Amino acid sequence: MNQAFKILEFDKIINKLKEYAFTENAKRHLEEIKPYLSESELEHSLLETTQARIILDTFGNPPLVSLNEIEDILIAVRQGGFITPKQLEYIGITLTAVMRLKDFLKRCKQLNISLPYYEEQLDSLEQLRYEIGEKIRAERVDDYASKLLRSLRQDIEQVDAKMRQKAESILKSNKECFTDSYITQRSGRICLPVKKECKFKISGSTIDKSSTGATLFIEPTVVSKLNDELINLRLDEENEERRILYSLASKIHDEEEVFYENIRVIEKLDFIFAKGKLSFDMKGVTPEINTRRWIKIINGRHPFLDPDQCVALNFEMGDGINGVIITGPNTGGKTVAIKTVGLLSIMAQCGLHVPCEAGNFAMNSQYLCDIGDGQNITENLSTFSAHITNILSILQKANHDSLVIVDELGSGTDPTEGMGIAIAILEELRKSECLYLATTHYPEVKAYAEKTQHVMNARMAFDRESLKPLYRLEVGKAGESCALQIAKRLGMPSQMLITASKAAYGEEQSQWITELNIKEDISFKQSVAPKLQRKKEKQPPNNLTEKFSIGDSVMILPDNKIGIVCMKVNEKGILQVQLREKKIWINHKRVKLHVRAEELYPDGYDFSIVFDSVATRKARHQMERKYDETLEIKIEE
Incomplete structure (x- = not known):
């Protein structure tokens, strides 16, 4: 967006407009709105906004809806894909919304303005809307979508009831063989909870068993035969449902151009009425x-x-x-x-x-x-x-x-x-x-x-x-x-005002002092400010830095390990000692002098031989001769 528009807060106007829109396309066009450079286009846009405001003032908000999923469904239909009952129901709801919008715009035609005539470009596809409403309900294919489907579902209900009756009969006649007095389902099959020791008394297939193994879940043979019949009926039911869904999808595909035209018109109306709603909200007028x-x-x-x-x-x-x-x-x-x-x-x-x-x-x-x-x-x-x-x-x-x-x-x-x-x-x-x-x-x-x-x-x-x-x-x-007057009202002391008046007006300052009605004896009063609490600087323990020298052989207490001092004692009383396998930091109180460095090493001894690795010493020697950016000297701690 143009930086000047943001400075003038036009971006906030656009955000308000987007709040009034329902469709994503309308929101996108509102976000891209910018000043017209064509006078005739601007006049047409203003006329649309004005007519939308007239409709809003007279008949209220139009029944616009979001169409954000329609295009995805149309693409799936065009590609021969499968659409769900839920998607079909959404199509039906959308066509119902189109019908209501058409009715709304028809009523608005009595205002004798052109905007309501967008109604003539909308088609609610009454036959298709009615058929979807008859065949799809509660996000599933309705029982009465076809005679065959109704018959199949009745047969499924009867077979399912017969299976349960057979299982109940076996359960009642052999109570001593079961762990419970009710039938159950395992892996989608009707089973009886049979005691392990009675498994040969009940004819059927073992589907599952309990965690302890004491109970076997057996599908009786007579139930199994009915279940096979039920499976075939359910396959027939699924095929019939698919046939109905594909039939409806095909009819939607035949009306694809009508759907896209409805989408275009609704998005256009959504865009126009968003402008009208902004006008209504802020009590705007046509400029x-x-x-x-x-x-x-x-x-x-x-x-x-x-x-x-x-x-x-x-x-x-x-x-x-x-x-x-x-x-x-x-x-x-x-x-x-x-x-x-x-x-x-x-x-x-x-x-x-x-x-x-x-x-x-x-x-x-x-x-x-x-x-x-x-x-x-x-x-x-x-x-x-x-x-x-x-x-x-x-x-x-x-x-x-x-x-x-x-x-x-x-x-x-x-x-x-x-x-x-x-x-x-x-x-x-x-x-x-x-x-x-x-x-x-x-x-x-x-x-x-x-x-x-x-x-x-x-x-x-x-x-x-x-x-x-x-x-x-x-x-x-x-x-x-009026800076001096405002400063006086906000509490600036008189002495400061006099100084400011003299600096600003020179010889004429007395006129301003009189006009400001200030007195020269009133000065600036300093308020009491909180005090900083400074911490005391820590002093290093006396002579600790001289207690040990680099190279001294020392004993670490209480382990009695021998090491060499790498770094002298710091202000916290800590020094670094090189042991056989590693370097450690330790409090000076746990270190006892064993042998002084001057007794162990000659004057000017290079302690890097003791403390640094071979690679580090080579790198340091090379760097002393000339700079090499590929070398790296690691300081071990």
């Missing part, structure tokens, strides 16, 4: 569109602000005014105002309704924005560098049909130079003849707007009595930052 480079918003609001609390935006530019420079205090709503203009313009050009009383929006070929600090640590960009990099890119792209929005113009650097850069940027934007909105605090920029043709000042209203922003944009007037 007017122009190519005369003119924007007018009457009582507009940002879509994601509470309509009962936000102050309505009234804004107009164009007809000779290409640039609007907005000034005013921080937290006064400047950024919200310019983002609202940008977002509503994008929504209107995407064929969506906008949340305002009325609006007329220019079609733009590009939306170019610089809002936020843009700081990027990975690219080593400061706030100012990020702004300039982005704005230079904007200036290269901007043309007559662009809408440019820049927040805090010239900020993030030396105020004097920042002011000069801000005016230079505005001058380039003016030359490009694009529409542009910018916010700033520089008084020189306000003066530039007053004397420059095609540029106008605007301000966010501010109540100087209560020192609170009114969040109301006033076009044609320059605003003040």
Whole structure:
């Protein structure tokens, strides 16, 4: 998605639209929605949104459904694959939904608008829908799907009942032979729980036995004969079910084009009604569109602000005014105002309704924005560098049909130079003849707007009595930052305000001190802060580092093992000793001097012979002569 769209929060609008859609295809098209560049296509899209809103207001939500599984079923049918009763039932439910949607759209035709006439492109395939409903129920082939199937299932019930009667009869007549007084099933066969010692008294096949072997599960011979008959009946039943399923699948395949047309129309309606539902949810209106480079918003609001609390935006530019420079205090709503203009313009050009009383929006070929600090640590960009990099890119792209929005113009650097850069940027934007909105605090920029043709000042209203922003944009007037007044209201001490006033206004500072109604004797009061608790630095035990030297022969207690000191005692009282098979770290208290190093080795002895491997010593010797990147010296611990 265009970065400017994300900055202006159009991605959130798309997410809202996707929540209203049912079909995956509609969601995908909504995710790809972008401003129309064709005026006629945009007018058609807006007309669809408006008619969807009319239907929603009059008749409520249409009975749209998800069609996400239909295409997979159609592909399986086309390839001659087997489709399940569950899938057929889903097809039937879908055709029922098509029928209900057709009925809904037929009622909507009384509104005398064109959208309901999509009904004529839908076909609920009444005969097929009826046949599926008659033959498939509860995700299985119904008993009455065919006379043969009904007959087979009746025969299966009778044979199954006869098998149980025979088994029950044997059970009752030979009670002493059984461990339980009921029949059971093993491996899908009816069996009797026969005592092991009575197995020859019951004629039949042993199917299973208990874990102890004391009970045998025997299928009586008379039951076995009936079971063979039952198996044949079940095979016939399965074949008949398959015949019915393939017959229905074949009929679905014959109507494949109708199914795809239904899918296309429903997805199109889903897309259109998602736009209508967004309009309904945010109380939107149909915007007017122009190519005369003119924007007018009457009582507009940002879509994601509470309509009962936000102050309505009234804004107009164009007809000779290409640039609007907005000034005013921080937290006064400047950024919200310019983002609202940008977002509503994008929504209107995407064929969506906008949340305002009325609006007329220019079609733009590009939306170019610089809002936020843009700081990027990975690219080593400061706030100012990020702004300039982005704005230079904007200036290269901007043309007559662009809408440019820049927040805090010239900020993030030396105020004097920042002011000069801000005016230079505005001058380039003016030359490009694009529409542009910018916010700033520089008084020189306000003066530039007053004397420059095609540029106008605007301000966010501010109540100087209560020192609170009114969040109301006033076009044609320059605003003040009111920074000292706001700082005073937020609790800045008088002495700091006096210092700030002197630095800002020099000789005129007394006027500002009077206006601020501050006293010079009030100073900044420091609050009590928590104290850091620093830990005491650990001192190494006295003379421990000198207790042992490298090469000393020592005895490890209590094992009385002899070793050689590799590393001297550290601040924790630990040293390293080379034993015969390994090196160990050990507390100095468990080590006793055996023989001093100077008694064992001559002066300047190379202890690497004792402590390092042959390979490591060779590598070290080679590296001392010249660097070799293929060599590796391992430090053993």
